[in-house]
Amino acid sequence: MFGEKKPFDSGKYKNKEAFLFLLPWILGVVLFTVGPMVQSLWLSFTDYSIYSEAKFIGLQNFIEMFSEDRMFKHSLLITLRYVFLFVPIKLIAALLIAVLLNQNVKGMSVYRTIYYIPSIVGAGIAMAVTWKIVLSRDGFVNEFLGIFGLGPFDFLTNPKMSLTTLALMGAWQFGSAMVVFLAALKQVPRELYEAGDIDGAGKVNQFFKITLPMISSTILFNLIMGIINAFQVFTQVSVITNGGPADSTYVYMLHLYRTAFESHRMGYSSALAWVLTFIILAFALVIFKSSQKWVYYEN
Amino acid sequence: MRKAKLFTCSLAAFAMVLSLAGCMQNNGAGTEKPAETVSAGDASKSGETDKGNTARKEGNTSLRFMWWGGETRHKATVDALELYKRIAPDVEVKTEYSGWDGYFDKLTTQLAANTGPDVVQMSYTNVAEYVARNQLVPLDEYIEKGVLDVSNLSESTLDMYRMDGKLYAVPAGVSTSLLFYNKDYFDKAGVPYPTEDWTWDDYMEAARKLTMDTDGDGKTDVWGTAYMVNPAGPDITFKKYIYERGGRMWNNDLKSVAFNSEEGLSAVEFIKKPLDEGIMPPLEITASNPQNVDDFQTGKTAMIINVSPMTQTYMGMGINFGIECTPKGAEKEARWVNPSMVYCITKDCKSPENAAGLIDFMVNSEDAGDILLLERGVPGNSAIRSRISGSLSDMEKRMFECIEKSTSTDIENEPFPSGYMEIHSMLVREFENMMFGKYTPQEFLDVVEKESNKILEKFSE
Secondary structure (H helix, E strand, C coil): CCCCCCHHHCHHHHHHHHHHHHHHHHHHHHHHHHHHHHHHHHHCCEECCCCCCCEECCCHHHHHHHHCCHHHHHHHHHHHHHHHHHHHHHHHHHHHHHHHHCCCCCCHHHHHHHHHHHHHHHCCHHHHHHHHHHCCCCCHHHHHHHHCCCCCCCCCCCCCCHHHHHHHHHHCCCHHHHHHHHHHHHCCCHHHHHHHHHHCCCHHHHHHHHHHHHCHHHHHHHHHHHHHHHHCCCHHHHHHCCCCCCCCCCCHHHHHHHHHHCCCCHHHHHHHHHHHHHHHHHHHHHHHHHHHHHCCCCC | CHHHHHHHHHHHHHHHHHHHHHCCCCCCCCCCCHHHCCCCCCCCCCEEECCCCCCCCCCCEEEEEEEECCHHHHHHHHHHHHHHHHHCCCEEEEEEEECCCCHHHHHHHHHHCCCCCCEEEEECCCHHHHHHCCCECCCHHHHHCCCCCCCCCCHHHHHCCEECCEECCEEEEEECEEEEEEHHHHHHHCCCCCCCCCEHHHHHHHHHHCCECCCCCCCCCEECCCCCCCCCCHHHHHHHHHHHCCCCCECCCCCCECCCCHHHHHHHHHHHHHHHHCCCCCHHHHHCCCCCCCCCCCCCECEEEEECCHHHHHHHCCCCEEEEECCECCCCCCCCCEEEEEEEEECCCCCHHHHHHHHHHHHHCHHHHHHHCCECEECCCHHHHHHHHHHCCHHHHHHHHHHHHCCCCCCCCCCCCCCHHHHHHHHHHHHHHHHCCCCCHHHHHHHHHHHHHHHHHHHCC
16 A cells, blocks of 8 residues: 555545546636636626616615516515425325325336436426416317216316416426335335334324335425425416416516516526525525434434 | 556546436526427428539629528529529628517527528518617618609508618518408308498397307307417507507607507407407317417317408418408598518618618519519509509409508508517407406506516617
């Protein structure tokens, strides 16, 4: 170990090697993530419309946001509603399906693949447009419901239903959360279930008293990831309903997009972006804090 | 041992790069611009074609011509430009065309980077804001030199684009509002076809008779009239109704709105009336139409007041329809001709005189007119109009007739203020809110006035 030190083994060279390998990633992060973040923070204190120079205006953007912007509050409320619909549905669906798929039934890998497909296919714009057609008054879903005599529903064009429909469409792509849950379920030690059987606990009881606590760290992970993604929902909303009908699906990111690219106010939308960042951060912190009470870590 | 280490290191690095490429997942993209994607309802390609990029001679000027439209427009324009090569062989025209979505985002970005096109097709509504930002070049010089001839174009359409006494845009075509009616439904309901003497009362009465249940299932499936959302937007109807009632849209300085008035309120109520009476399709049905498809195309309504370019669209769908001029009976007739779209020269153009020559060709050349026909609306050049009217279908002839008659001198067609595109998007959304009952018509006007003034203020700084 302390043998003859060749020049290539000297500590200094090792550092340089490592640094060189890291360089592409560092450049990428600085140029495409950290740099723009800093620029966006600067822009949020300016009035900038791409055509003219950025004009420093201090906290005016933020003041306007909280006092004059009537769509700010509205879009925030809509987004919160979306988050509280989308996240629970997605997590519960992912968990239940994962439990189902955690059995030793023949052909299980085929089933797993099938349940994962929506996540691959569903995120695209083509799928979003398809949904719009499928859920329309003359679409497949309403035709199917018509067989049972259920009247045509305006899933996407009735202001009362549109947001829930979008949340369900988003939650349909639970594949990645499901896979993570599946991995966690497999790690729950067999002995616990056997002990439960001996003590006479039913399957449902075992689920709540054994399974859930043992995978609580994974639940935490999926919860945080789900919330972060839900707050940033944009593509599907923009393509399918574009905030309508009657502003019922006007999510925060849509407001940001419009201020930036319709009203050409890059400074203001940068401010909006940072406010969203802090809101998400606040949610994450609160959840982390509360996790001390309900998450069980093996170590 | 060293070689193996180097090999595994480079292999690992290579694998990392590959996985980065595979990791381009769509996770709640906050900064992605969907404007780059072509919407599925729009059957046009986005692309840049290099026209005739053969040997570039010395002294060759090259012009970039940018427009939006569908496949037929692209083909017609490209064919017409072939002719131009013979007239101006040392001018090479490079075409750039795309769909409507994202067109102006693209143009704005190019202009901000000083790489804008030379000749650009603009919406008839947004010239003012590009002028306010000094993005366009005045055309008077080239008119005086005789390079660009505007003598056969309607003065009133040119007036809309004169700012500070300078002309900034030339209409590529003209349009007007027309009454389209579905002959099959009229026959079914036993209602006589509309005539030139129809009043708005006649219109409403017919609409009531035409709201019917055609398949006997007890539910209405055809309505008399429609709420015009796609693609022009309810603000077109709003403007027409205001003008008919003697009102105005903007104050003289174009810096604030004038439509929150008695006439404005009456106009808004007239737009809402069919919904209240149940003679127009429920909003949920209209909202579920694919993009740019209106209720007349889906066969849900027997009549619609829409802009003249829709004639081609309806013809293409094989609907048995007729055209009539819009009903009279309001205080003013308010039938006027609007440009359908315009041509401008941007500040990034290095040879504006050649660009003006290209515009002159597109607008005045008879050969070009024979190829372009109605692709950009009815030709603005009256000589070309009379020339091609012989080859048109009856429907198109009627459309021409209504356009020739749309020379109301009883109203003043106001130019569009800077910021109108944004106001338009906002009006479309707020009209929807109002129709869904979120506000009363007066509340709607108050909200829209406030928002519009805010937008207009931005441009008067």
